[in-house]
Each structure stands twice: as structure tokens, then as C-alpha cells.
Amino acid sequence: MGELLSLRGVSKSFVRGGRSLPVLEDVSLEVAAGEIVAVEGSRYSGKTTLLRVAAGIVSPDRGEVWFGGHELTGLSNVRRERLLGSEIRWTDREGPGTKLKVRDAIALPLRLGRGRRKTKVIAEEALARVGVADCAGQRWEDLSYYEGVLAGLARGIGGRPRLLVIDDLLDALGLRRTLDVGDLLRSLVGELGCGVLMSVSDLGTALLADRVWSLRRGALTLVSDQAAVTDAEIIDFPDPDAARRGVGSRGVGS
Amino acid sequence: MLELRDLVKRYQVGSGEPILAVDGVSMKVAAGEFVALYGPSGSGKTTLLQLIDGTLRPDSGTVLVAGADICEMSRGEADDYRLRQLGIIGQPHNLIPGARAIVSASLKLLLTHGRKQGTPVVEGLLRELGLGDRMQHRTEELSMGERQRVLIAMALAIGPKLVLADEPTGSLDSHSSREVLGLLRRLCVKQGAAMLLVTHDPLVAGFADRVHQLCDGRLEEYRPDLLLVAPGSLREEL
Numbered sequence: 001m002g003e004l005l006s007l008r009g010v011s012k013s014f015v016r017g018g019r020s021l022p023v024l025e026d027v028s029l030e031v032a033a034g035e036i037v038a039v040e041g042s043r044y045s046g047k048t049t050l051l052r053v054a055a056g057i058v059s060p061d062r063g064e065v066w067f068g069g070h071e072l073t074g075l076s077n078v079r080r081e082r083l084l085g086s087e088i089r090w091t092d093r094e095g096p097g098t099k100l101k102v103r104d105a106i107a108l109p110l111r112l113g114r115g116r117r118k119t120k121v122i123a124e125e126a127l128a129r130v131g132v133a134d135c136a137g138q139r140w141e142d143l144s145y146y147e148g149v150l151a152g153l154a155r156g157i158g159g160r161p162r163l164l165v166i167d168d169l170l171d172a173l174g175l176r177r178t179l180d181v182g183d184l185l186r187s188l189v190g191e192l193g194c195g196v197l198m199s200v201s202d203l204g205t206a207l208l209a210d211r212v213w214s215l216r217r218g219a220l221t222l223v224s225d226q227a228a229v230t231d232a233e234i235i236d237f238p239d240p241d242a243a244r245r246g247v248g249s250r251g252v253g254s
Numbered sequence: 255m256l257e258l259r260d261l262v263k264r265y266q267v268g269s270g271e272p273i274l275a276v277d278g279v280s281m282k283v284a285a286g287e288f289v290a291l292y293g294p295s296g297s298g299k300t301t302l303l304q305l306i307d308g309t310l311r312p313d314s315g316t317v318l319v320a321g322a323d324i325c326e327m328s329r330g331e332a333d334d335y336r337l338r339q340l341g342i343i344g345q346p347h348n349l350i351p352g353a354r355a356i357v358s359a360s361l362k363l364l365l366t367h368g369r370k371q372g373t374p375v376v377e378g379l380l381r382e383l384g385l386g387d388r389m390q391h392r393t394e395e396l397s398m399g400e401r402q403r404v405l406i407a408m409a410l411a412i413g414p415k416l417v418l419a420d421e422p423t424g425s426l427d428s429h430s431s432r433e434v435l436g437l438l439r440r441l442c443v444k445q446g447a448a449m450l451l452v453t454h455d456p457l458v459a460g461f462a463d464r465v466h467q468l469c470d471g472r473l474e475e476y477r478p479d480l481l482l483v484a485p486g487s488l489r490e491e492l
Contacts, residue, residue: 057393099307099342
């Protein structure tokens with residue numbers, strides 16, 4: 001499997017209250033086609049920023065983001081927007097916030113990448129594929145929590161992307177549904193041949209991935225590799241205080 | 255343009271007495287009029303907005319928009335009313351990641367009209383909103399105030415008869431709030447749209463033609479002094 005997405009030495013800071021706040025520091029990461037990669041971290045650890053940089057939504061201060069042979073930060077806003085409506089799809093928990101029907105809410109972002117009419121058909125096909133065809137005419141705000149997760153996945157696969165970026169969508173589902181969503185995600189990846197980069201907070205959700213990275217204080221540590229890992233004990237999360245104490249991380253990748 | 259007649263909505267929680275979320279509310283908002291509605295959390299503001307946007311049915315009373323009774327509409331008709339006649343101004347975090355301002359502002363119009371018809375309208379609105387040189391910028395390159403203005407352009411692009419805004423200055427500093435409220439008022443007057451704005455923000459009253467206050471589901475005379483608490487005045491209650 002060749003690499004689809006590659007982040008190389010990416011750094012990103014934000015300015016808050018006149019102070020520079022480093023969020024990502026020299027981060028490198030790769031996702032291949034057919035592969036699910038998870039980034040685990042606590043709230044405000046920078047997971048969403050990492051995913052936004054990977055999707056070309058936010059430009060890094062330093063480093064490169066390569067997708068399918070293109071360096072994303074060098075592309076114009078129009079080219080990046082088209083990619084986000086076609087080859088790269090972003091999905092998260094946020095609804096459109098304007099009381100749109102689910103079908104329209106999924107179709108709208110697809111307009112970024114393609115012309116006109118077909119987007120509603122694509123949205124309906126995607127909803128049917130994840131098993132919630134009957135939600136197409138409902139409003140996003142009226143969906144149950146689990147329906148919202150599945151509709152979020154439908155938003156991700158509409159338009160058959162090469163890279164699916166899932167921000168904080170699959171957590172807190174409980175074991176049974178986490179496994180169901182994992183099976184669904186794995187079969188979607190098989191059908192589309194796409195790569196997946198997702199942020200997670202739950203250990204159970206992290207286990208759905210082929211590789212799990214942990215994001216702590218702006219730095220990534222590889223904590224598990226290969227889908228064969230099914231025993232939670234094998235995953236050895238880094239101790240967030242270890243670096244400060246100078247004893248090093250216990251992570252597999254360290 | 256908007257008329258509420260003796261609107262009542264109850265919620266049954268458990269086996270106790272039903273909660274009166276909206277209790278006999280009657281009010282009118284004329285075309286081109288800017289009306290602010292204050293109310294603390296739990297006062298019934300959100301329920302009232304849902305009754306007006308047709309996502310909730312009242313137990314009794316009517317909601318008339320341009321003479322049509324929203325409560326009598328089928329689900330499909332209410333969806334169509336929301337899409338074509340109602341400008342809903344949401345929160346800036348709902349904009350599509352990575353989309354340019356011109357595209358985000360065009361999205362609702364794209365659902366109702368073609369791209370070619372929409373672009374000049376949206377460009378004109380964005381210019382009026384002071385975003386003439388920011389149209390090609392992506393969501394993440396815009397400040398919160400600019401994102402809020404993109405949402406205003408999206409809502410107004412369809413030429414709505416009624417505009418509903420729920421805390422449109424909730425994510426903004428006071429300078430941006432003033433700018434956004436001033437622009438919103440000017441555009442609503444220009445388009446002849448009725449504007450109902452639900453808020454906690456005391457600045458809003460300064461821009462409104464009329465101000466109402468919602469308390470425990472009932473519409474009351476606006477008393478700004480009731481919303482303010484003098485320093486130290488509640489110490490005795492501790």
C-alpha cells in the first residue's frame with residue numbers, strides 16, 4: 001500500500017491573549033490507502049487541529065502536508081475547496097445548524113467539489129449504504145445520537161473520497177455499537193479503497209484502527225500498530241507526565 | 255409579517271404537572287421591523303423559536319407568517335417554508351470547514367436556485383457586509399465576526415420574509431457585536447424582512463425597534479433594570 005497522506009515535520013501554534021500557544025510540534029504521520037489510523041488524545045490536546053492540517057483546512061506554520069502527490073499548503077483556496085468536496089472528506093459531530101434535512105446537509109458540502117444535481121442522489125445513496133436511508137428527509141437536529149453518527153459517516157463517504165477524515169464522531173457509543181461501527185467502517189474502507197484518519201478519545205474506538213497515535217503536548221507517540229491488536233493490555237499509552245520527569249515514555253513506538 | 259396569537263406549548267415531564275414552556279404569547283413583527291426578545295435560560299425562548307420555524311407544533315394558538323398559518327402546514331410544507339421563506343442565522347461554528355466565504359454564503363441559495371442566479375446576489379450581500387475582500391478566504395481564515403457575517407449573507411441571500419436569529423452575537427466581542435447588529439438591522443430594513451432576534455446581549459436593545467422579555471413562558475414588558483443586578487445587592491440572601 002502506497003502512502004496516501006503524509007505529514008512531515010508539521011508545527012502549528014495559535015495566538016491566545018497575546019501569547020503563542022504551540023499545538024503541534026514537529027509532527028509526522030502517514031496514512032496509506034485501505035488503512036485506518038487513529039489519533040488519541042484528551043480534550044484540547046490538538047487532535048482537531050492535527051486533522052484539519054491533514055485535510056488541508058488549516059495551513060501549518062512549518063512542515064509539509066502531502067496528499068496524492070500534491071503538497072496541500074501550496075494549493076490555492078479553490079483547489080483545496082474542491083479537494084474537500086471530492087477526494088478528501090471531512091466529517092464530525094457538527095450538524096449544519098440551519099435545520100436542513102439530512103439529505104441536503106450531506107449534499108451541500110459535496111457542492112464544493114462537483115457540479116449540481118447529483119449531490120442529493122449521492123447523499124441518499126450514502127445514507128442507504130450506512131443503513132439510515134429513512135433519515136434522508138429528517139432534520140439533522142431530530143436524529144438520535146447513533147443515527148447522527150451514521151449520518152456523519154454517510155457525509156464522509158458521499159462522493160467516494162480517497163481520504164476520510166473523521167473528527168471525534170465515533171466515541172461514546174458503547175461496546176456493541178463501537179464494534180458495529182468498526183465493522184461498517186472497515187467494510188466501507190474496503191469498498192472505497194480509501195484511507196481513514198480519525199481522532200478518538202475512547203480506548204475502545206482506538207482499537208478499531210490499524211495504527212493508533214497518541215497526541216500529548218503537541219507530540220505524537222505511536223501506541224499500537226496493526227489491526228491484529230485486540231487486547232487492551234497490549235496498548236501501552238504514554239505517561240503524559242513522563243517527559244516532564246525525564247523518565248521517557250513507555251509507548252511501543254518510543 | 256409575523257403574528258403570534260395566544261401561543262401555548264406544554265411539555266409533560268414525568269407524571270407531574272405539565273410545564274408551560276410558552277404560555278399565551280401574542281406578538282407582531284412587521285416587515286422591515288427589528289424586534290429583540292430577551293429571556294434567561296429556561297424562559298421558553300428556544301421553544302418559541304421552534305414554534306415559529308415550524309419544527310414544533312403548539313398545543314393551541316397560531317403562527318402566521320405573511321398570512322400563512324405555519325401550524326396548519328404539512329411537514330413537507332413546513333420544510334419548504336424554512337428553506338425558501340425563513341432566514342435562520344445560526345452559530346459561526348456551523349460553517350463548512352475549508353469552504354470559501356463566497357461558497358458558504360451561497361449554499362442555501364444553491365438549494366433553492368441555480369448557481370448562476372445566486373452569485374451576484376451573494377457577492378452584493380458580502381460587499382454590503384464588509385467582506386468584499388474576504389470572499390475568497392476559507393472559513394478558517396475568517397474571524398468569528400466575519401464568519402457570523404457570512405451566515406447573515408447565507409440567511410439573507412434567499413430574500414426571506416422573516417429572519418430568526420438565536421444569539422447571533424454569542425461568539426463575538428462587543429466591537430464585532432455592534433458591527434454585526436448594525437449591518438443586520440440595515441439589511442433587514444433594506445430587504446423589508448421582519449427580524450426577530452433572541453438574545454442575552456444587552457447591546458441588542460440599542461439596535462431594536464421594540465424589545466420584549468420572556469419570563470417563564472410569558473411575554474412581559476421589557477424591564478432592563480430587572481436584568482441587571484447591583485453589585486452586592488444579593489449579599490443579604492447568602
